[in-house]
Amino acid sequence: MGKDTQLTDRVFKSVGTRPMRPDGIDKVTGRARYGADHNMSGQLHGSILRSPHAHASIKSIDTSKAEKLKGVKAIVTAKDFKTKGITDPDLLDIIDNCMASKKAFYDGHAVAAVAAVDAKTAKAALKLIKVEYKILKHVTDVDEAVQPKAPLLNNKCFTKGVDPTPDKASNIAKRSEFGHGDVAEGFEAADVVIERTFKTGQSHQGYIEPHACVASVGPDGTGELWVCTQGHFVFRQQCAKILGLDEAKLKVTSSEIGGGFGGKTHLWVEPVALALSRKANRPVKLVMSREEVFRASGPTSATSIDIKMGVTKDGVITAAEAELRYTSGPYAGSWATLGAMTSFACYDLKNVKTVGLEVLVNRPKTTAYRAPSAPMAAFAVESMIDELADRIGMKAIDMRIQNAAKEGTRSSYGPVYGPIGIGPTLDAAKKHPHMSAPLGPNQGRGMACGFWFNFGGQSCTDLNIGSDGTATITVGTIDVGGARASLALVVAEELGIPYDQVKAVIADTTALGYNEMTDGSRGTFASSMSAIQSCRMAIADMRQRAATLWEIDVDEVVWENGHAYAGESGLNDSNSNHPPLSIADLAKSADKTGGPIAGHAQIVADGAGVSFATHICDIEVDPETGQTRVVRYTVIQDAGKAVHPTYVEGQFQGGAAQGIGWALNEEYIYGEDGRLQNAGFLDYRIPVCSDLPMIDTQILEIPNPNHPYGIRGVGETSIVPPLAAIGNAVSNATQVRMTHVPMSPPRILAAIHAEAASDD
Amino acid sequence: MNKVFLWGGLRPAAGGAEFVEIEALTIRELLRKLAERHPKLETLIDSEIAVSINGTIYQDDWSKKIPKDAEIYLLPRIEGG
Amino acid sequence: MSVLVSSIINGDNIEFACEPDETLLDALRDRVGMTGVKEGCGTGDCGACSITLDGALVCSCLVLGAEAEGRSIETVEGMSDGNVLHPLQQKFLEHAALQCGICTPGFLIAAKSLLEKNNDPTEEEVRYALAGNLCRCTGYDKIVRAVLDAAKQMRKA
Numbered sequence: 001m002g003k004d005t006q007l008t009d010r011v012f013k014s015v016g017t018r019p020m021r022p023d024g025i026d027k028v029t030g031r032a033r034y035g036a037d038h039n040m041s042g043q044l045h046g047s048i049l050r051s052p053h054a055h056a057s058i059k060s061i062d063t064s065k066a067e068k069l070k071g072v073k074a075i076v077t078a079k080d081f082k083t084k085g086i087t088d089p090d091l092l093d094i095i096d097n098c099m100a101s102k103k104a105f106y107d108g109h110a111v112a113a114v115a116a117v118d119a120k121t122a123k124a125a126l127k128l129i130k131v132e133y134k135i136l137k138h139v140t141d142v143d144e145a146v147q148p149k150a151p152l153l154n155n156k157c158f159t160k161g162v163d164p165t166p167d168k169a170s171n172i173a174k175r176s177e178f179g180h181g182d183v184a185e186g187f188e189a190a191d192v193v194i195e196r197t198f199k200t201g202q203s204h205q206g207y208i209e210p211h212a213c214v215a216s217v218g219p220d221g222t223g224e225l226w227v228c229t230q231g232h233f234v235f236r237q238q239c240a241k242i243l244g245l246d247e248a249k250l251k252v253t254s255s256e257i258g259g260g261f262g263g264k265t266h267l268w269v270e271p272v273a274l275a276l277s278r279k280a281n282r283p284v285k286l287v288m289s290r291e292e293v294f295r296a297s298g299p300t301s302a303t304s305i306d307i308k309m310g311v312t313k314d315g316v317i318t319a320a321e322a323e324l325r326y327t328s329g330p331y332a333g334s335w336a337t338l339g340a341m342t343s344f345a346c347y348d349l350k351n352v353k354t355v356g357l358e359v360l361v362n363r364p365k366t367t368a369y370r371a372p373s374a375p376m377a378a379f380a381v382e383s384m385i386d387e388l389a390d391r392i393g394m395k396a397i398d399m400r401i402q403n404a405a406k407e408g409t410r411s412s413y414g415p416v417y418g419p420i421g422i423g424p425t426l427d428a429a430k431k432h433p434h435m436s437a438p439l440g441p442n443q444g445r446g447m448a449c450g451f452w453f454n455f456g457g458q459s460c461t462d463l464n465i466g467s468d469g470t471a472t473i474t475v476g477t478i479d480v481g482g483a484r485a486s487l488a489l490v491v492a493e494e495l496g497i498p499y500d501q502v503k504a505v506i507a508d509t510t511a512l513g514y515n516e517m518t519d520g521s522r523g524t525f526a527s528s529m530s531a532i533q534s535c536r537m538a539i540a541d542m543r544q545r546a547a548t549l550w551e552i553d554v555d556e557v558v559w560e561n562g563h564a565y566a567g568e569s570g571l572n573d574s575n576s577n578h579p580p581l582s583i584a585d586l587a588k589s590a591d592k593t594g595g596p597i598a599g600h601a602q603i604v605a606d607g608a609g610v611s612f613a614t615h616i617c618d619i620e621v622d623p624e625t626g627q628t629r630v631v632r633y634t635v636i637q638d639a640g641k642a643v644h645p646t647y648v649e650g651q652f653q654g655g656a657a658q659g660i661g662w663a664l665n666e667e668y669i670y671g672e673d674g675r676l677q678n679a680g681f682l683d684y685r686i687p688v689c690s691d692l693p694m695i696d697t698q699i700l701e702i703p704n705p706n707h708p709y710g711i712r713g714v715g716e717t718s719i720v721p722p723l724a725a726i727g728n729a730v731s732n733a734t735q736v737r738m739t740h741v742p743m744s745p746p747r748i749l750a751a752i753h754a755e756a757a758s759d760d
Numbered sequence: 761m762n763k764v765f766l767w768g769g770l771r772p773a774a775g776g777a778e779f780v781e782i783e784a785l786t787i788r789e790l791l792r793k794l795a796e797r798h799p800k801l802e803t804l805i806d807s808e809i810a811v812s813i814n815g816t817i818y819q820d821d822w823s824k825k826i827p828k829d830a831e832i833y834l835l836p837r838i839e840g841g
Numbered sequence: 842m843s844v845l846v847s848s849i850i851n852g853d854n855i856e857f858a859c860e861p862d863e864t865l866l867d868a869l870r871d872r873v874g875m876t877g878v879k880e881g882c883g884t885g886d887c888g889a890c891s892i893t894l895d896g897a898l899v900c901s902c903l904v905l906g907a908e909a910e911g912r913s914i915e916t917v918e919g920m921s922d923g924n925v926l927h928p929l930q931q932k933f934l935e936h937a938a939l940q941c942g943i944c945t946p947g948f949l950i951a952a953k954s955l956l957e958k959n960n961d962p963t964e965e966e967v968r969y970a971l972a973g974n975l976c977r978c979t980g981y982d983k984i985v986r987a988v989l990d991a992a993k994q995m996r997k998a
Contacts, residue, residue, distance in 0.1 A: 020934045027942035028930040030877015030917040034943055037876040120860075163772030176836070177768025205841070206977050208881040208889055209943040258879070258943025259977050262841025290882040337769070337836050355768075368841035414767055414833040415812035453838045457819060481940035481978060520840025604821040646937040650979055654940065657980030681886035681975060689981045690965075690972040706816060716841055 014492040015709060018646045019499050021485040023256075032256045035212030035228030036287045043214060044073050044115040046273050046286035047122035049129050050296060051104030051111055054138035054362040054674025055151065058104060058131060061112055066128035071121035074280035075129070076272065077112045086241065093331040095242055097365045098271050104133065105153060105330030106362045107675040108295025110269075115276040115284045138362040138674040142304045142327045145171040145361045153330050153360040160332075171360040173332035178340050178413050179321075179353035186319025186351030190310025192391045198380040200723065200741040201667030202302035202327065205369045206658070206686045209258020210293045215273035216283035222249045223274060228257045230264040231517025233476055236509045242271045243278065253508040254478045261658070262368030265517050268297045294679035298367025299668060301326035301335045303376040311388045315399045319351040320344050320412075324377060328358045329365035335373045342720075343377035344412035345451035346422050346612065348405045352412045362674055368519060370655060371452040371716035375662065375723050379741055382448035382724030387737060396728070397435070400449060400614075401426045421638025421702045422449060422612040428698055429614045434634045443620045443631060444733025450613045450720025454713035455520025456605030459527055460513030463491065463534040465597035469584025470501040473534070475527045476515030478506050481654075481715070482647035483523045489643050490528040490709070494535035496562025497583055513602050521713025524643060525704075526605035532708050538599030542586050545593040549586075550578050607706025608713055613637035615656065615721035619729035626749035628664055628730065634696040640704040640712030652718045653695040659722025661687040667742050764790065764832040770809075773800035787811050788822035790832065810837045848909040850875070851919025859906035866890045868906030869916065877917040877946045881975065888974030891947035892916050898954040900973075917946035920953065928991040928998075929953055938987035940978035947974050952988045960996055964989065 026032040063075045078101035086092055100109045112129050116122040137151035144150055150171055158165050161175040187193055209228055217223035223245060229235050232254040240247045257264060273286040288297065307322040322343055326336035336356030344352050389396040404422045411417055429435060429447060439445060462474040473491045477483070484504035492499045516522065539559050546564035547554040558565045564586065566578035583597075590597050618631040635652040642648040665685050669677045678684045703710025727738045730748060736755040740747055765779045774780060780797065784790035790811070795802040810819045812833040818824050819837055826832065843858040850873065859868040866883075869875040869892070878901055881887035885900040892901045893915045894908075920927040929952050932938070939945045948971060955962060955970040962970065967988050968981070976984060 018937075021937070023942075024934040024939075025926075027939055027945050028917070028926065028933050028949060029921060030875070030946050032942055033876070034879070036870075036880065161769045161772065163776075175769075177771075179768070207941070207943075208887055208975055208977055209879070209941070210881070256943075257941060258881075259941045261977070265839075265841070290884065290887075334836060334839065338839070341835070341838075368839050370841040372839060372841050414765060414835050415817065416815045416831060418815045453817065453840075455819070455838055455840050482937065520838060522840070604819075606818045606821050606824070607816050646983075647940075650937055650940055650983060653980035653982045654978045658977065680884055681882050682884065686975060686977060687980075688972040688975065689985065690968040692968075692981055694964075694985070695980050695982045 014489045014499050015643050021482050034258050035255045038214050038226045040214050040283035043283040043285050045119045045122045046115050046276050046284040048110045049112040049126045051109040053135055054107050055136040056104045056133035060132045062130040066125040069125050071117040072125045074115040074276045076275045080275050094267055106364050113272045115280050140361050140670045142302050142325050142359050145359050173358040176337040176356045181351030183319045183321045183351045183353045187310045189318040191313040193310040195308040198305045198739045200303045200376040202299050203662045203666040204299040205261035205263035207259030210288040211268050212287040213270050213273050214285045215277045217274055217278040221245050225252045228255045230260040233514045234517050239271055243274050251510045261370045265519050266367045291679045295676050298365045300369040301366050305380040307380045309384045313392050315394045315402050317403045320349055321353045323355045325357045325359050327361045329363050333366050338373035339377040341413035342374040342451050343381050346449040347403045348409040370719040374720045378450050378720045379723035383727050386728045397430050424700050425614040425636045428636045434616045444729045445618050446725045446728025447616045448721040448724035450717050452611050452717040454608035454611050455522045456526045456608040457516035459530040459605050460602045461530040461534045463538050463599035465587050467587050469587040473504045473531050474507045476507050476512040477523050477527045478518050480518050486524045486643040494532050521715040525711050525713045529605045530601045530603050533601035534599035545586050546581050548593050609640050609704030611712050611717040613717045615725040617725045617729050621733040626745035636698040638700045638702050639714045641710040642699045648714050649697045651714045652697045655718025656695050657687050659719045663723045663726040665742050762832050767835045774798045787824045810835050844907050846910050849913040863906045864902050865904040865906045866901040875916050889944050889947045891950040928994050932987040932991040936983045936987035938983040944976045956992050
């Protein structure tokens with residue numbers, strides 16, 4: 001039993017326990033249905049033709065031969081997507097990314113699509129489509145793209161956020177700036193100032209399930225979409241606008257989702273499948289290949305970060321400044337903005353300034369990846385903290401503790417913090433046995449902190465009580481990693497019934513009001529807030545029913561432990577004439593007391609608590625090959641309140657593993673021709689089981705005052721510290737500062753050799 | 761009167777000011793008055809703004825009451841993965 | 842021109858027709874309806890489509906449907922004994938060794954194949970035996986614990 005002392009002194013009965021997940025049996029027996037596991041009657045096979053060029057004007061597309069091929073039922077190109085009347089620039093970018101109109105902006109950009117009776121025919125048809133390209137100069141590197149003479153992606157791109165707006169187009173789509181104080185003054189006051197440039201490669205979310213959907217649109221404009229997505233309501237809204245359909249007539253059902261991590265917050269092929277279906281008047285199934293997932297669904301940004309920090313000899317950081325350049329693919333994004341906001345968020349700084357530049361390049365459209373943009377910024381900042389501490393002869397952990405943000409600190413992105421967990425995670429790290437364990441030869445230990453905002457947003461839930469007193473909680477925020485278990489626990493807690501009497505389900509878009517996507521670590525935070533309100537509405541109703549049955553005033557009915565009690569003294573009133581009524585008792589007579597028992601809530605779940613983590617890791621480096629091995633890894637993170645601690649640990653471990661892959665291996669590699677050279681799991685190598693040790697976790701619970709149970713989101717922060725923690729560990733093992741992620745063996749070896757050469 | 765701090769990206773549209781002073785009881789009133797005073801901010805307010813009241817970020821709820829003398833910070837809307 | 846294939850799938854005699862160049866993965870999913878066999882890559886890199894073919898662990902995306910003629914196939918659908926879960930299935934649930942679950946069928950088959958050869962594997966042996974199966978959610982920690990725990994239980998039985 002967990003105890004939530006700071007909030008309510010409440011002793012939890014269900015929340016904090018570790019039952020088996022409700023969707024578990026289906027997932028270990030093969031019954032669970034994912035994106036590609038669904039079929040519709042008369043369904044066609046959809047396939048997409050993609051640009052082989054990094055940057056090219058599309059002069060013409062001739063589909064006439066393909067159309068004549070037997071078995072081809074529909075072909076669409078950009079001409080089939082009407083943009084007239086659409087003013088939202090983000091939506092226009094989504095459409096252009098789903099189907100290139102004037103230009104192909106990257107290797108893999110969709111230019112045409114076919115629906116045919118089978119895969120073979122569709123493939124043959126794609127070969128018959130003639131696209132005439134005019135190849136243009138391309139740029140994929142972030143630092144090359146900001147050069148004045150770099151090839152321009154968009155000649156109407158005039159940097160936003162600069163006053164006055166420049167009259168010359170560039171690849172810098174937007175500039176954003178954050179901070180406070182006077183950094184020049186701060187650097188004056190420092191005893192040691194260090195300046196460095198850090199770079200990080202472009203990584204992909206790497207979910208194991210490729211994007212998949214089945215779309216069906218009839219001539220009356222009524223449609224259905226079965227799809228693996230992090231947000232079916234968002235997909236409905238956007239697809240309806242793109243296709244010109246009524247939202248109410250487009251039913252979107254979210255399948256089980258085989259991983260998303262941000263990559264399934266965005267439309268890639270779904271509008272194409274819908275357009276093909278409408279044209280053919282047949283259902284169309286469209287499943288991306290793994291190669292397509294890498295080439296044409298959104299990875300994270302590649303970055304280049306200039307950073308400068310100053311510290312006194314007593315360890316006080318006097319000033320911090322950074323310019324962060326993030327690629328956003330061919331379209332504007334807010335990725336550098338997030339990097340600039342999160343970079344110094346762990347620290348209490350008097351003088352801080354960050355500038356973010358969104359850089360257009362000939363790479364796929366950047367999409368969110370778990371705490372988007374924060375890991376790269378943390379790599380730069382946390383590497384610098386270690387180096388500064390080293391220079392003044394202080395332990396890096398002590399310097400972090402001394403400068404850590406706390407309640408009342410003005411954050412580097414603006415607002416003042418409420419109760420936060422960075423200090424406690426650092427204190428826990430200092431006390432952790434991992435910190436004092438002996439290291440072997442060629443091993444180094446590193447640590448790093450990480451921050452993520454978390455988010456809440458629009459949520460809508462229904463609670464329905466069955467005639468036997470069991471409860472169904474219906475949510476519209478999809479479950480990517482066990483949220484249904486957490487929500488069933490919360491409802492069990494609130495209603496006072498056992499966990500196994502609650503069923504949590506995800507509704508399709510026709511059955512519930514709008515819910516935002518499962519992003520920003522909002523799933524459990526926001527859905528539970530709404531679920532609790534739904535429960536409280538049902539409880540108020542049940543108290544009224546008990547009052548009716550007892551013929552007393554509702555004010556005399558007390559609700560405790562899943563029962564209605566009569567009498568002012570409530571729970572322990574042995575003199576009461578009325579034995580308590582359970583939910584099952586009340587459900588039995590529901591037909592006589594007002595009909596079905598239900599609760600509902602529609603809320604904006606604002607007030608998500610910010611999240612902090614500290615990671616510790618030990619790395620062994622082979623000095624002759626640069627090969628690395630992760631020897632030990634520990635994650636310490638604030639969960640606010642861990643609803644299902646096992647799944648919270650799972651989030652900590654999974655994020656750490658993704659960060660480890662990014663730090664050591666994962667990277668998009670482009671050739672001179674601007675084409676992606678490693679679009680597969682063999683060459684884009686994510687960590688496998690034998691690459692990793694057990695990942696130890698420590699959950700801290702610093703309640704979020706804005707949630708009834710103190711819950712904070714836990715999904716994202718765990719990917720923020722690993723890049724830097726591993727960088728610091730490698731640096732400590734080799735005595736060479738690592739500044740380029742991924743730290744692949746050749747890169748580590750080159751750094752060791754360069755350092756040796758400079759020492760000579 | 762509330763001090764409303766603007767993140768760097770908004771300042772050019774508000775004549776370079778780090779903060780503006782506005783009296784408002786709700787987020788709706790705050791944003792309306794801000795747009796009236798600085799018309800260039802209007803499109804940004806529509807799509808890109810979140811409001812922090814005493815450190816808690818509100819992204820959507822215009823009905824949210826603003827306590828007297830609360831510190832308001834306008835920042836970009838946050839996306840997540 | 843389709844070929845007719847007779848094989849034993851999870852102990853049952855099953856006949857299916859498939860194209861000569863069709864993978865066993867596609868045949869199992871599209872012809873037999875065994876969608877518990879997942880496609881993550883189609884190139885033998887992720888292990889989501891792991892099955893056993895005459896007892897050997899294979900990626901079904903690298904085998905032709907026609908090659909299954911006269912052979913015995915086991916998929917995740919055949920792991921339970923009636924309504925009793927296989928100890929690996931049970932331990933995966935108890936340890937929360939799955940988050941999204943898309944890789945789970947492949948892991949279960951690969952782990953079962955390991956435990957049939959080695960009923961008392963070390964952590965390292967488990968990690969190397971499962972290195973052909975990708976999981977992006979869990980960091981493998983709870984998967985390895987579940988397999989070790991299942992092995993322990995199966996040794997007792």
